[in-house]
Amino acid sequence: MSVRALGSLGLAIALGWAVPARAAIEVPDPACGTWPVVVRGGAVIYPLPVTFLRAGTERVRVRDRELMRDRDFVIDRTRGVLRLLVAPVAGETLWVSACRLLDPPMLERRRYEYRRSIAPDRAAGDTARGPLAATPRPVTSRIPSEAPLGSELTLAGSKTLAVEFGSNQDAFLKQSLDLTVSGTLAPGVEVSGILTDRSAALGAGGASEELRSLDRLLLKVRSPGAEAELGDITVRVERGPFLRMERRLQGVSGRVQRGGLEGSLAAASAEGEYRRVEFFGIEGRQGPYVLTNASGEAAIGIVTGSEAVTLDGERLTRGESADYSIDYERGEITFTNHRPVSSSSRVSVEYQFDLDRFRRNVTVASSGWATGPWRLGASYASEGDDRGRPIAGALAVEDRLVLSGAGDSVERAIGSGVTAGGGDYDLVQSPGGPYYAFVAPDSGDFDVRFVFVGSGRGDYLDSASVAGRTTFRYAGAAAGTHAIGRSLPLPTTHHVMSLGGGYQRGAVTLAIDGALSELDRNSFSSLDDRDNAGGALEGRMNYERHSATRLSGAGFGARIRAVERRFAPFDRLERAYAEEGWGVPVGDDLDHQRTAEVSGFVRDPRAGEWRASVSGLRTPNRYSAVRHALSWSRSGALNARALWDRAEGRAEDRTFERGGRDLRSADLSLVSRWLEPAVRVLWDERRSPSDSTENAARSRELAGELKAPSRFAWRARLAGSIRREAYVQAATFDDRTEARTLGARLESAPAPITLALEGQRRDYRTLASGERVRSDLASLLLRGTRPTAGLSGQAGVEVTSEGQSVRLRQVQFVGAGNGAYDSLGNLVGAGSYDLVLVTGAELERVGRAATSARLAWQAPSDRFAGSRLELVFESEARRRGTLNVLDLAVPPRRALGDADLVRGAITQRLEFEGAPSSPRAAVRVRLERRVSADRSFDNFAQTRDDRSASARWRGRPGAAWTAELEGRAVRQAASQAFAGAAPFRRTLEEIGLTTQLAFSSSTRLRAVGVGDLAWTRSAGATERTRVVRVGPDLGLAVGRAGRVDVSARRAFFSGPAPLSLVPSIDPAGPPRWDATLRVDYRVLESSTVGISWALQDRPGRDLLQTGRAEVRAYF
Structure with missing residues (x-):
């Protein structure tokens, strides 16, 4: 067949696919949607924002994996509550998709009827004048067993108490609690709550001692004008410019509002200590970036959900499909492909790291009053260590004496x-x-x-x-x-009180705010307390007049701020990287400043908006500066913006005293029917005083963008930029580096076939040496479906770059039989070596490519209902340096043999299931290959190649009988290479046959006989190991509320002893005896008692027994 014929055939196939697909475009169902659910540590119950879900429409996925209903999760479709059946990973985002009723009915309907009272006989009333009968009061006349009028509470959850025991472990008590509550306590008073407790052990009294022992607790009560929260709460205070804080706490908070008066109060214990870090990105590395504690050391743990991340001044969203992901346990943050990071990126992260000194308490109170043009507000916040509850252990008397004389000095403590x-x-x-x-x-x-x-x-x-x-x-x-x-740790106490007021009438606004702080860095000692207190004051005035349409107007304003050196705010007063705008020296303090500013603006519909400002600054370190800013912008078919920001300053005590900034930028974009081009120019010159050498840098950037208007179904964008960085040398700027960036994005409209493609290439070059660093970021997502043919498919590719610590694997000889490892570092129990893992401080750049593809066919006709065919391909490659094209879909041979691949993983699977409901010929065939390679250690490499093939037949010879026969062939290969030691290689082959016959007359009885025959050998060996395993599975209902499940296997061996694929402490082959027993009995309608027991018997080893007894109650 000629090339032209092949091209015509391909075009015909594409047209045959696309034309029916276009005709099959459907309008999105407005009742269907997708909602994100952020997993909290240990929590398994999550209320959804919708109720009355359609049966069969609910789906839950995480990353690119879809969870299975009734195995991984269940959903209460009526109330819209998601319950996870697997242990969740804190910080991950679940995406819940479902369809609902557009106009759902009420969960409960009550009907009230009015009955007219019978008029009393007037004559009788006149003649029988006696004492009036006492009228029953509603409270005393209410039946206690019935809910008050207008109240309704719904409880859902479970409580489990269990005792786990075994032959090689002590018996210990475990418990778990999952509880949700929702409803109304009275007309207009709503309550909702969630409680999970999975890890806290029960004390002697049977209850947890502290609130923090619960995994998750949150109870909310709302009513018109008031609300209260108890448990894991978030406290935010934004009262004036000097008292701002946001903390994740465990405690209680309340808020009340009546007319123009409002107040709030919170008392809680802090989960962590606040910290803000600012750093520049590293060229060609999306992460991980390590967060530190107050001492500058790597933060071991970050409080879940406490972080606030900004990149170049923009607030980011957590999630691997969003802007960044964070490892709370390691304290590491990694940015996704949607947010490229370079050496000019400015990152700011606010977070709370785990406490390591004392337990910490927080108290917050605020109030506000407003009437007419006047307003007044006051706030108080206290955060301090509880010196009576150190984390590392109680302080001895002599330790307290040392702290009492140490003052604020860490060196004396x-x-x-x-x-x-x-x-x-x-x-x-x-x-x-x-x-x-x-x-x-x-x-x-x-x-x-x-x-x-x-x-x-x-x-x-x-x-x-x-x-x-x-x-x-x-x-x-x-x-x-x-x-x-x-x-010794120094306990600190921190208090801030703020008071502010204002007046606003018409175009005039006046405001004044003041604050006092007290920071005691050692509450044990009264020494060095003279510098604990400080104050701050700010006044503002604005005058603005606008036209009726607000398209034109003018105004001016003034602001003055004075912050004493001793004033200690909870959070930073200035935004991240504000020092660059003034040219403040590196490490100087910008929060404690004296500032005055005058600004004004003029807005005209045709001429645009002009803004100008003049301000002055002086810091405690004797740095003073004057700053001028002028900007112009207009909107319409032609959007334009220009900015000039210039600051000049000097430090009196520095050798090179000049500091400041000269920033000039211009943006121009055009909105048309066909294209929307945009161009941006930037000139940024920065100086800061120094004692050693002149410190100045200059950035110049030219960027352009071309995108399609929003009226097109396809959304396309093409962007590019060139940026040069220069530094002062011999009083002149010398260009040092150049970065060229090219990016593109293409996204289709919702249709049976959708495409989303995004990519960026950045070349970073050192001009003097010519050294070049190239980083590529890309992502591809292709989805297709054809319901009439039963076809569906999805393909995705992601390319990114990360950093990885240099690691070494070292083994030390400690004598024959004195160690737990062999010469390759495998845990074998009785060895001659000890293993030491060494992690270096430096990072090496690693490129990462992950690809996944899935093609599925589901039989559309009823005749072959359930028949399906699925092809899956997944690969991941991590390479030192730069990726190559083959890494996008790395072949197994390259993953096994390429020494530059740090990690490689491939999964190839073909699975066919035919006529699963057929009584005679239900067939399943599965072919799979899994390849993995790990070279993350510089001196150690390990690879593994697993191949398997299986075919199963299932038939139903009778209504109560089921027979299955399955054959399999498995080949496993592993290799290990360690510098200075002989390499290890082993390949195992297995051929097996499994058969089972099941009888199930009803739900009360199920009996299964299972037999398995396997032949295994090492590659090249002539003699095989034969293993025969037989045994029954029995399930029997006992009475009306009980059930017993028993499973037992007996293994018979012949031939050579079984081998493990790699040396391990675990024995090779199946146990000689393997049995499990489980008994469940429903005591009440919503309570069960269960006992499970398992044993394993291996030749030459002690009998291994484990058991669990539990009581579970459902609400």
Whole structure:
């Protein structure tokens, strides 16, 4: 067949697919939608924003994986409540799709009838004048077992108490609680709540002692003009410019509003300590970026949901399909392809890291009053460590005495560091005085701890590392860097009170705000308390007049601010990277400033809007600056914006005293019927004072964009930019780097076939050396469906770049039988080596490509209902440096043999299921190959190649009988290579046959006989290991409320002993005996009691038994 004929055939197939697809375009159902659900740690119940869902329309997916109904989740379609049946991962986003009733009915309907009272006999009433009968009061006459009028509460959830035991473990008690409540307490008073408790152990009294022991607790009560929350709450305070804070807390809060008066109160314990970090991106690396604690060390844990991330001044959204993802346990943040990060990107992250010193309490109170043009507000916030509850353990009396005399100095807060009774050090008596000397691990008489105090201030120096411990040697009096002792934590208390008022009438607005703060860095000590208090004051005035349509107007304003050096706000007062606008020296304090500003604007429909401002600044470090800004903008068919921002300053105590900024930018865009072009020009020159050398940088950028108007069904965008960075050398700017960026995006309208394509290529070049760094970001998502033919498919590609720590895998010989690892670092239990993992501080750039494709066919006719064919391909490649084209769909041979691939993973699967409801010939065929390679360690590599094929036949010879026969063939290959050791390779082959015969007369009885025969051998071996496993599965209903399930297997071996694919502590092959027993009994309509027991028996090993007894109640 010629090339032209092949092209014609392909065109005909494409037209045959596309034309019916266009005709099959349907209008989206307005009753269907998708809602995001952010997973909270340990929580399994999530109320949805809709109710009365259509049966069979609900779907839940996470990332690119879809969860299975009744296995991974269930949904209460009437009330719209999602319950997860699997352990969720905190921070992930679930996407719930479903269709609902557009006009849902009420969950409960009540009908009230009015009955007219019978008029009393007037004559009787006149003649029988006696004492009036007492009228029953509604409260005393109400039947206690019935809900008051207008109240309704709905409880849903479960409570489980269980005891787990086993032959190799102690018995321990576990419990879990999932509870949701919703409804009304009275007319207009709504209540909703959620409570999950899965990890807290029960105490002697049977209850948790602290609120933080619960995984998730939130109770909300709302009424007109008031609301209250209890549990895991978020407290936000934005009262004036000086008291702003946002915290994730555990406690109680309330708010009341009546007319012009409002007030709020919150008292809680903090889950973490607030911190804000700012950093520049790294060229060609989307992440991970490590977040730190107050000491600058890597934050071990971040409070879930406490972060606020901005990139170049724009607030980002969490989620792997959104802007960034965060690892709360490691404290690492990674940006997605939708947010490219470069060396000029400015990142700001606010978060709370886990407490490591003391428990922390927070109290917030605020009130406001407004009447007519006047307003008045006051707020108070307190955040401090509870010095009576240290996290590391109770403080001894001598530790409290040390802290009471330490003042605010961390260097003086050093407690005792010597403990007698065994350790690594001995006391040496010398003519110059006694000192401690290292002997050997656990071979001395004293346990000695050391703390860094600075060069020339200590008596000891760090010497070497022995058995993973840093040792210290005596260097002489004041000749070292470390001293004997341990650092004691300083408990801090922080209070801020704010008061503000304002007046607004017509075009005039006046406002004044003041605040006082007190920060005690050591509440144990009254020393150094003279600098605890500070104040701040700001006044503002604005005058604005507008036309009736607000298209034209003019106005001016003035602002003055004074912040004392000692004033301590909870959060930063200035926005991220505000120092660049003034040219403030690196590390200088911009929050404590004296500022005055005058600004004005003029707006005209044809001439656009002009804005101008003049401001002055002085910081406590004697830096003063004057800043001028002028901007112009207009909107319409031609959108334009121009900005000139210039600041000039000087630092009196610096050698190079000049500082400032000269920023000029212009944007121009055109809105037309066919194309929307845009161009942007930027000139940014920045200077800051310095003592060593002139510190100045200049950025120049030219960017363009071309996109399709919104009226087109296809949304397309093409953008490019070129940016140069220059630095001062010999009083002139010298261009150092150049970055060229080209990006494109194409997205189709909703249709049977949809396409979303996005990509960016960035070349970063050092002009002097010519060194080039290329980074590619790309994503592709293609979806297609043809319901009439039963076809559906999806393909996705993602390309990104990340950073990875340099890691080494080291094994140390400790003597025959004295270690737990073999020479390759495998855990074998009884070995001769110990394993040490070394992680370097430097990062290496790694390119990542992930591809997934799925093509499925579902039989559309009833004759072959349930028949399906599915093809799946998934691959992931991580390569040091730059990716190549083949990494987009990495072949298995390349993943196994390419040494530059840090990680490689491939899954290939073909599965066919034919006539599953057929009584005679239900067939399933499955072919699968999984390849993985791990070279993340510089000196260790491990690969694995698993191939399997299986075919199953199932028939129903009778109404109560089912027979299955399945054959399989498996081939597994693994290899390990360790620098300095002999490589390891092993391949195992298996051929097996499984058969089972099941009898099920009703739901009360199910009996299954199972037999399995397998032949395994190592590649190249002539003799096979034969394993025969037989046993029954029995399920039997006991009475009307009980059920017993029993499963047992007996294995018979012949031939050579089974082998593990890689050396492991786990034994190879199945156990000789394997049995499980489970008994469940429903005590009440919503309560069950269950007992489960399992055993495994292997030759030469102790009998392994495990069990669990539980009681579960459903609400």
